[in-house]
Amino acid sequence: MEETVGRAFRATIQLGKTVALSFVTLLYLPVLVFTVIGTAVLLGAGALPETVLLQRRIAGVKRRMVAEATGEPIDEAYPPITGPLPARLRTALKDPGTYRDLSWLALHAVFGWVVFVALIVLWYFGLMVDGFWSGTLGRRPYVLPLIERLAAFDASWSRALLAPSPEARRAAELSRRVEQLTETRAGAVAAHGAELRRIERDLHDGTQARLVALSMRVGMARRAYDSDPDLARRLLDDAQDQAEEALAELRHVVRGIHPPILTDRGLVGAVRALAAGSGLAVTVTDEGLETPADGPDASNGGRAGVRAPAAVEAAAYFVVAEALTNAAKHSGSPVAAVRLARTPRGLAVLVRDEGRGGADERGGSGLVGIRRRVAALDGTVDVSSPTGGPTVIEVELPCVW
Template sequence: MLTNILARGGPAVGYLFLRYLRAVLLLVAMPLAVLFGWIVPSATAELVRFANGERRQAAWQLGRSLDDELPPALPRRPGDVATLVRDKSFKRSLRVLLMPLAMIPELLVAVIAVAGVPSAVVSIALWWLSPGNFSLMGLNVDNWVEALTLGPLQIGVGLWFLGRVAPALARGHAKAALNLLAPSPEQVETAKLERRVEELTKSRAGAVDSHGAELRRIERDLHDGTQAQLVSLAMRIGIAKQTMAEDPEKAAKLLDDARDGAEQAMTELRGVLRTMYPPILADRGLAGAVSALAARCPLPVELRIGELGDVPAPVEAAAYFVVAESLTNVTKHSAAGHVDLQLERRGAELYLTITDDGIGGAQVSEQSDLLGRGSGLHGMLHRVQAIDGQMELRSPIGGPTTVEVSLPCG
């Protein structure tokens, strides 16, 4: 029981003492802030940061996560009162000036919670050395009856303050700080939009980089493969045309070689086209294409495919390549013995998760590590973000590794 009291009361008392110290600091700084705060922009900006610090500590005290904070104070020139009046963050942060109103009651509760029990034990043990100079429950102790009556009572009150009153007061202060210093709904919505714009900017930049890399790869494949085959084909046909009258047999052989070269060029061209939009998606749909990938994987794959509905072509292609790259990574790097693959529609999103029981340690990085891992995951992330999807990788050392992807279908 005593352990539970200490576990509840210790953090609460620390929070109350810290609130008292910050309130004292606020009282000391308040006259200067009133006189010079409107002139010095950094003073008002610091008040906003102070308010956000209070909200973070309040959220920690309540065991909550803090998703929104007051936006920074508006930039302004010294003496620019008009901007200061329009600054919603500054006006909200002014509520932190209410802290000194509660500093004395909170300090009193914290002191009673901390000192109540130790002072009672000391007074019970030492009152007889100097009767009348030791007190319990605010009364002087002159005899053993008072010591043994008031002492346990003060111990009980001290434990009650430590285990109940201090935590309740700390929670009340924290809730008040979270509510009073919270940004307005307009500020929260603006912050969400700004974060969304930032995410879209990053995803667009990633999509542009990925698209550029894909175009360079296709150009390289066409230049080094298909184009070389077509040039060789044209040369063989030209030579065959020149030698047809003099040596029909040689011309026929050249035409046979040209036909083989044409077939090889078509094969390479189909390979390039397959990397842009696999024909199997058009033939068998996403479920059939993923099933084919799982069937070709050398590891056993437990496949669970739910109802997918109508999936846009870019989403199908992204999901297909994520599955293909993931199964390739598992086969080459994970040392896994089993793969679990789930694909289903969840509302307006296509949800995909791939889990293997391998060694773990996979990370998303632009450059491959010593084992050749990482760059493929980076390409997967860019491909997913390019269509405004989300990808999460969990791969602790020792495994398992899980790739979760959600792609919007709306």
């Protein structure tokens, strides 16, 4: 009997939460009525999306309660209510989940008080009438297991109404995907704009300045050619130096757009070159990737096999370059490791250093640039950098091999 009482008591706690939430739903109903009337007269339409969001939060509380009681979570599949007021109104009114939640709220407001009365009756007949005070418990223990059945019924009917329909799942997934792609596009546009500004700055402050100086040297040398040949020769020598420096600046700009080493050596070779010049002891491993061979067939790897698309290779190269630069500047570790792997979904890149950790994307460490570059290709970035290290950056870039 004691075990039966214990189970009934736990079920009563669960049902007590249902009663408390039912009181909350009763408080919500006047808000809903006010919103409906305000929307009908076009004066309170702005309150409708907020009311629907409140309704979602109340339903979310019940989902968590059912998940806690049964161990089986109930998914949410709501399209986000964002944007200007007309768009928010359309989303709130067209979402099937709005009406499923509303049906649940109406039933729950009544069901909670039915539960309240049922609990009083069941506990009375299960304990008081059976002789709780006289010590003769156990003559009718079947009354108390009814509380467990009531709790199970509460969870089952709530799950039936609060679980999203397949159509709602698809609509919510599509909405989330559109929102994600919108954010990705914004990040890609920002990254593209920053790259254009960098190229413009490099050309203006570097190459253009050197070409202007070169033009001046040549002009001065031409004027001094007849009167002072030695001065003209020195000016021409300076002009040659300026021309070589301008060429070096142009090569630097071109490498920033698309590193030629990727075309010449492939991703693995380019990353090994990065590792050699990073100032760290870097171990580079690759799985299933091709490195171009020398010769006329270098564009396709020089042997059987395919490479990732150029945009994917360029993004992976940028990730490794930025990560190794961060490691050299901030980690304090003399060693790092890079892993490149071909996966069923695309290209996986992992960069790890054994430094002090604590990498913060808000601190200008270049992680934001990595995320934007990867997001433009619909890839994923996972950064783990606990205090004390290690720092691990994992990137997956989707592509078709």
